Structure formats: structure tokens, C-alpha cells
Amino acid sequence: MTDTLLLTGVVGSTAYGLAGADSDVDVLGVYAAPTTVFHGLHPPTERTATKVSTDPDRTLHEAGKFARLCLSGNPTVTELLWLPEELYQVRTPLGEELIGIRTAFLSAPRVRDAYLGYATRQFRRLEARGDGSFSADTRKRVAKHARHLARLVHQGLELYRSGRLTVRLADPEWYLDFGARVAAGDLDVARALMARGEADYAAARTVLPERPDEDAVERWLLRVRAAHYTHPCCKGD
Incomplete structure (x- = not known):
């Protein structure tokens, strides 16, 4: 079973326009774990739902964790959904859908x-x-x-x-x-x-609601789970 990248982009100082000659290139992304791994004893949640690597510096959050972080208002993950077009590296259909519901996370x-x-x-x-x-x-x-x-x-x-x-x-x-x-x-x-x-x-007068649209976020996450589900009996078919 393998993970699937849904969306990645260059964030941090490069995205802000603050990068200098010695600045690192930071990549942030969302991946979908195979749905069946959530059925076992040790599903990828919290710490195990984030993968960090270097050269370049890259942080990947599993779709469920990414959604929860965005719903909490976390600025670091939120900015991935608002990058200039040229800074995206991977944009799958489900990644595009995620960008499309970015306002649903806001409150x-x-x-x-x-x-x-x-x-x-x-x-x-x-x-x-x-x-x-x-x-x-x-x-x-x-x-x-x-x-x-x-x-x-x-x-x-x-x-x-x-x-x-x-x-x-x-x-x-x-x-x-x-x-x-x-x-x-x-x-x-x-x-x-x-x-x-x-x-x-x-x-300020805010246009934001008091609560995020969790229903819209959940519908997206369920589409991710459905798209990455393979019945155990069908492995290798």
C-alpha cells in the first residue's frame, strides 16, 4: 500500500518574497494514505500523519490531519491553499477540490x-x-x-x-x-x-462566519477516502 500526493507547493520565505541567498526552499503538501490503513490498530494520526524530509525541506500532512489543522486556523497549513499558481508543484483533481473549498475552513x-x-x-x-x-x-x-x-x-x-x-x-x-x-x-x-x-x-467588519463549514470539508475527505480504498480481497488484482 502506498501513499498518494494530492497537493504540494513551495511555501515559506520564497512564497512571501522574503527569501535571501541562504534561504531554504520549503515545500508543504497533502497526501492520502490508503483508506484500509485506518482500519487497523495503528492508523496514521497526529504525529504519524506527518512526514518530514530534507533537501529540499518538505513537510507532508495526511489529508485528515491537514483538514483538522486548517479548521483550527493554522496559518502555516492554510497558506498552501492560497499560493500563487506558479508555486504549486503537484495538483491532482482532489488537490484542486481542496483549493476549491478553502473558504470552508475559515471562521x-x-x-x-x-x-x-x-x-x-x-x-x-x-x-x-x-x-x-x-x-x-x-x-x-x-x-x-x-x-x-x-x-x-x-x-x-x-x-x-x-x-x-x-x-x-x-x-x-x-x-x-x-x-x-x-x-x-x-x-x-x-x-x-x-x-x-x-x-x-x-x-474591522469580518466576512467570516462564526464556525467553519465542516460539512463541506467532510465531504471532501470522504471523497479522498473513497478514492483510495481497495478492498483487501482485491490486492494485486
Whole structure:
């Protein structure tokens, strides 16, 4: 029994327009495990439903786990469904269907918490360092993390307001500069970003529902299971 790739694409810094000469190429994807493996004692769930490899860096989530992560509002997996066309590598019919129901995964509370809520909690951890100073060997990591959080605030607000996600950043240099300033100890710029983000969310009118459309997601997942089911008696036929 073999797994089947349904959808893969290049994500991360390349997708955002933030990649530098030393940036890795990150690939994210969805695969379908044979349906019969879910009938046994050890079905692929949670940790065993994710496969990670390197060169290139590639993370693949089994269809069921991917759906659950998207329903939770997870930004990292959600962006796979909103990539520019040229960044997709594998697009099967079921992968196309997954992209086609991408708005079914969205809900206002989960988007707000997964984007603004997560960024707020992470910036507070930076503030807890006191004077905001960072050693030379951690500044690069802090800069990357800070621009990642700023991106989440802005992309999440767009998604919250419009129900659409633009993965490619309009002004990558702004995010690079923001990360560098935070890594240099300027936590005031981070505080200002978060204050503005919270105010924008509070004032925003969202088009998103209170709950995701789990029925639409389940119908897709059941089609995946039906398409990858082979009766044990038919193996090798």
C-alpha cells in the first residue's frame, strides 16, 4: 500500500518574497494514505500523519490531519491553499477540490486567534526579556521571527476582513527592516505594530462566519477516502 500526493507547493520565505541567498526552499503538501490503513490498530494520526524530509525541506500532512489543522486556523497549513499558481508543484483533481473549498475552513474566531492572538503572545515573550537586547548569535533568529509575526498580523487582518489571503507580500523590504529593528532591541516598533493590529481587528467588519463549514470539508475527505480504498480481497488484482 502506498501513499498518494494530492497537493504540494513551495511555501515559506520564497512564497512571501522574503527569501535571501541562504534561504531554504520549503515545500508543504497533502497526501492520502490508503483508506484500509485506518482500519487497523495503528492508523496514521497526529504525529504519524506527518512526514518530514530534507533537501529540499518538505513537510507532508495526511489529508485528515491537514483538514483538522486548517479548521483550527493554522496559518502555516492554510497558506498552501492560497499560493500563487506558479508555486504549486503537484495538483491532482482532489488537490484542486481542496483549493476549491478553502473558504470552508475559515471562521472569524479561529482566524483572529491563530493570527493576531498568536502574534500577540509571541511579542509578549520578547517583551519579557526586559531591555530587548539580544546576543549577536540570536539576532538573526529574532529578526526572522519578528518579521514572521508582523506578517501574521497583516495577513490575518486581510483574511479576517475579506475572506481572502494574499501570500506574496506587497513590500518585503518593510518586513525585513521591521525584523532587523526588533532584533536590534527596538521593541517600541513591535509594541506599536501590535497596538495598531489590535485596534484594526476591533474596528474591522469580518466576512467570516462564526464556525467553519465542516460539512463541506467532510465531504471532501470522504471523497479522498473513497478514492483510495481497495478492498483487501482485491490486492494485486
